[in-house]
Amino acid sequence: MQERDVILSLRDVSKSYYGVPAIEHITFDIYNGEIFGIVGENGAGKSTLIKTVAGAIPANGGEIRFKGEKLELKNPYEAISKGIGVVYQEFNLFPNLMVYENIFFGVEIKKNGFLDRKQMIEKSREILKELGFDFDVREKVRNLSPAFQQATEIAKCINHQVELIIMDEPSAPLTEKEVDQMFKVVRKLNDDGITIIYISHKLNEIMDLTDRVSVLRDGHYITTFITKETSENELIKNMVGREIADIYPAKELSDQExxxxxxxxxxxxxxxxxxxxxxxxxxxxxxxxxxxxxxxxxxxxxxxxxxxxxxxxxxxxxxxxxxxxxxxxxxxxxxxxxxxxxxxxxxxxxxxxxxxxxxxxxxxxxxxxxxxxxxxxxxxxxxxxxxxxxxxxxxxxxxxxxxxxxxxxxxxxxxxxxxxxxxxxxxxxxxxxxxxxxxxxxxxxxxxxxxxxxxxxxxxxxxxxxxxxxxxxxxxxxxxxxxxxxxxxxxxx
Amino acid sequence: MKKVNLKNLFQKYAIYFVLVFEIIFFAFASDVFFSLKNALNVLRQISIVGIMAVGMTFVILTGGVDLSVGGVTACVGVICAKLMLAGAHPVIAILASLCFAAVVGLVNAFFSHEFKLNPMIVTLATLQILKGISYIVTGAIPVYGFTEKFKVIGQGHIGPIPIPIIIMIVLYILAYIVLTYTSFGQSIYGIGGNEEAVRLTGINIRKQKYTAYMLCSVITAIAGIVLLSRVNTAQPSAGFGYEMDVITGAVLGGISMSGGEGKITGVFAGVLVMAVLSNGMMMCNVTEYWQWVAKGVVMLAAITYDRIIKGGKV
The missing domain is CATH 3.40.50.300 (P-loop containing nucleotide triphosphate hydrolases)
Structure with missing residues (x-):
């Protein structure tokens, strides 16, 4: 693998809630233009990590650099304007607004001081079409299927011209067919030069889609693999890792009715x-x-x-x-x-x-x-x-x-x-x-x-x-x- | 720690402070205000709205609201009057009116619970229906000419105390007991706090909500009958607009519109605050129009206060 630009670097990033550490000293780099997977069990700290990067929660320590510049986000809206888009599990859209209004939220096109709805509708349609979707952009987001909501979220990222998109369990709400479509979208975004962080429980997706993959466990960074050079079993071993601590009382099996x-x-x-x-x-x-x-x-x-x-x-x-x-x-x-x-x-x-x-x-x-x-x-x-x-x-x-x-x-x-x-x-x-x-x-x-x-x-x-x-x-x-x-x-x- | 206690004290007793302040203020502003006679006068004036507020409290505690109470007051008066004129014994007429009110409560609960409709809209609709019925039944003409005995409810006294005041106070005491000491009362508070959590503890939410709405309508009907007896005439427009006074009183008294919070004793004080305000201003020769403005301002202040004290809970 040749030398590549680092787009996002994490150094010693930590976050704890009420004194209980959720992530500790996370350190790794993500290269410009790659699809980077993050895997780990529930509670491994994946969601906390993303939220920290996206500015939804403040880190307790460490440093995050985006394109070499120190990132100090005060809220999630700042992230998208800096070029980091996040597609959360629960979508971050306004359900009562229309698709195009969501896509243009915060960057509305104006003409003589008034909203230029026609142009926004036109452009929203174009972006979605590029992604391979064709649905009414004047529909309220609330009425859309999860797949279309996700497409709207992605379109919003594109419209804000982000350079990094973080996807948290994007396949969870989708049907199998929709997952295939979403994969195409991810690859297309990547071909267009957008870096993707892809978080998933589903190891087959990680193996399919990513260039490299990092494993988190109990809030710690474990290791990073080049996807082609690892296997699902190796990932599982690293995710599980520890021996089961003996905080569990001995079991007494029941033979009763x-x-x-x-x-x-x-x-x-x-x-x-x-x-x-x-x-x-x-x-x-x-x-x-x-x-x-x-x-x-x-x-x-x-x-x-x-x-x-x-x-x-x-x-x-x-x-x-x-x-x-x-x-x-x-x-x-x-x-x-x-x-x-x-x-x-x-x-x-x-x-x-x-x-x-x-x-x-x-x-x-x-x-x-x-x-x-x-x-x-x-x-x-x-x-x-x-x-x-x-x-x-x-x-x-x-x-x-x-x-x-x-x-x-x-x-x-x-x-x-x-x-x-x-x-x-x-x-x-x-x-x-x-x-x-x-x-x-x-x-x-x-x-x-x-x-x-x-x-x-x-x-x-x-x-x-x-x-x-x-x-x-x-x-x-x-x-x-x-x-x-x-x-x-x-x-x- | 000290700060929290002070906040608690204000949260709990703010309305009583206001009441005392009002009384002192008007006692100085008017020479006729501070007298036993005027005190009884104020209490008699609030008896109608005061009784209605007892019923409203149950509904608001569940997280709902009942705007139809004004319509119930009118409709019950009209129905009771027509029945008596048709020759029914006053007791029968009263019981029939209470049954009618119970059905109204049932309808309110049915639509808001079964179809998950906003109770404000449901009861706004029933309010319209009841208004219509009052006019249809009377042909917009006041109904009067009842037996002398019927007047006792609204105009009689026991000792120096008017009967409406006694009815009101008895209802407050009963409501206090029900809300504080019975399983129905405690579940009502729970439902207003988190309906889904209460449902998952196996409490029959439907039964409790229906009971609350029906209680509200029936207690309102009692107020309607007291009013009918006091004015001795059934006006098809009697009680219109009372819902606002009732809700104002309840909210002022610390009943949270989001449900689950507040005490019936506070409601009584809340109703009293509004009545003293109105009575005091009257004594000071403030016109009714200015009284409306003052009431509106007080209500705004009360709900804002409720929100600030309890935090941004919607």
Whole structure:
């Protein structure tokens, strides 16, 4: 490989959230005109890295240089004007504006002080046509398919004449056919001289598309390969790397009776999902983000409407049409997004814990404050929630403590089957360990536990058995010695 | 730490400070303002809006709003009056009117919950319908001529205290108990805070929201009947525009329009602040037009304050 210009260089870039490092001392160079891949597990720091480069979050340390010039962005809008465009997973468009308005946002063409809509429409059409797209640029972005939204985002970058485009999991929302089209677009952009940073879980895409690829793990830079000279297996090995730390309690396998049986769960995103859960078992669900795990659990819990499927508890079929039904049958769900779905943030710990158990703590509609305060206080102690008291608003708690409150409200409910969706997302290692111990204890008490996790070491660490999902289907089951990160990865993609 | 406490104090008790300030101000500005007679007068004046605000509180706490209350007041008055004139016993007529109001609440809840429509728009529509019905039923002619007994509700006294005031105070006490001590009350606060999270804890959101809207309409109907009895005439335009006074009172009292925040005691103070303002200005010979301006300014100030204190939560 000949000597090439460096377009973006990172030196010792670090970022931590509330003292928890997300990326540490990241150092590498990206050459002008290449397609550069970044791979890593969930939580490896890919998203944080991009956001830092794009000015969405400030770095705590280190230096970023773009075209040799030190980059100090105060906000994401500055990035695009400097020549760095980012195509995020969740698009950064204004859904209520039209396609061409988005493409020209901030660089509107004006004639005599008024917007020249005609010319903007014309030019937007041209750019999209160049990319191989032909749809109405006067459509509101909200009404577009993800593929067209992505095209709009890319067109916006081109219109701003960026020299570097960062794409974060661009294939995630697309169908297979649309992915092919997107590949063509990426290659075309690259032929036109634009440098691309391509981030993906999907190693086959990385192998196909990129010139070089870097691996991140646990917030650290591991190494960079020339894509032609490496293999998917070598990448996986570097991504996984570490031994599973022994923060996971020893497992005790369950041989007890089946507590929950699910047959043929179906919806638009979940296809024919069937499985069994035993008393005392921790059943893990592995797969990529968007594989349909959360959706399947929401169907089981009655949070979304299912198109088909039967649910048996203790060998008896039950009808679950709403969370109310699920809970009355002893199923609890700790949702993925604790801020949006798990907690009422501007209410007290007490009220949050009280709500699921209202029936138990009320007498003819009146709440027994003495009993409920006492019991909620007991669990509050057991879980070691750090707060000023039960009356503190959840808003002011740290992520880990918020998650403990969500756990507490379900512990109080004393469910037979507890579903935990990404139970340790965004919380510190110490609290994680406590949660793993709790999961084990609950299983030991004879409860059936389902854990969804995108962090593979965690999934492997806590589960007795793992089902892997891909595009809404269960693609395999792993047990005992067969549980390895490589095996999960293979089934997941 | 000290700063936070001060902020909390203001957040909690601001409306009471305002009330005290107002009373002191008008006591000096007018010689007739500060008297027991005028105090009872103010309370009787606010009894209609005060009662309506109790109902409104439930709906706003769920994160909704009910603009149809003015229409309910008029329609209930008209229906109750027509029934009595047709020979129905006042008790039957009152019960029938309350049932009618319950149906209105049901309709409001049905459209806003089942179709996820903005309750402001839904209740704006029902407000129009109710206004229309009031005029259709009466042919735009006031209805009067009820039995003497019916007057007791609006014009009677127990000791020196007018009955409307007693009805109002009883309703505030009941609402306080329901909101503070019952599972319904606590879930209402939860729903306003984060409806989806509450749904996922298995609470029947539909039931709670329907109950809130129906309670709002029925309590408003009580106000409608008190009003009918007090003026002893059913005006098809009675209560029009009250929704604004009611919402102003509730918001002033610290009920957050985004739901889940506020206490019923604050609402009472909020309604009182508006009434004292109006009464005091009247005593000082300020014309009604200027009173409108003042009320509008106070409302703007209140919602701005709500937003600033609670941060940029939409």
């Amino acid at each position: 089946v507590i929950l049986r699910v047959e043929g769960l179906n919806s638009s995103k979940v296809h024919d999902v069937s499985f069994e859960l035993r008393k005392g078992e921790v059943l893990g669900f592995g797969g990529l983000v968007g594989a349909g795990r959360t959706e399947a659990m929401r169907l089981l819990f009655g949070a979304d409407k299912k198109d088909g499927g039967r649910i048996y508890l203790h060998d008896e079929e039950v009808s679950i049409k709403s969370p109310t039904d699920a809970i009355s049958h002893g199923i609890g769900l700790i949702p993925e997004d604790r801020k949006a779905h798990g907690l009422i943030l501007n209410k007290s710990i007490f009220l949050n814990c009280l709500l699921p158990s209202l029936k138990r703590y009320s007498n003819h509609g009146f709440i027994d404050f003495k009993d409920s305060k006492k019991e909620i206080g007991e669990y509050y102690e057991i879980l070691k929630i750090k707060a000023t008291g039960q009356d503190q608003l959840c808003l002011n708690l740290s992520g880990g403590n918020q998650q403990k409150v969500v756990l507490e409200k379900w512990l109080l409910k004393n469910c037979d089957v507890l579903i935990l969706d990404e139970p340790t997302r965004g919380i510190d290692v110490g609290t994680k360990q406590e949660i793993y111990q709790l999961i084990k204890d609950l299983a030991k008490q004879g409860k059936g536990i389902i854990v969804i996790s995108s962090e593979m070491p965690e999934l492997i660490g806590v589960s007795h058995r793992i089902l892997v999902m891909h595009e809404g289907h269960i693609t395999g089951e792993l047990q005992g010695e067969n549980i390895t990160q490589e095996a999960i990865m293979t089934l997941a993609s």
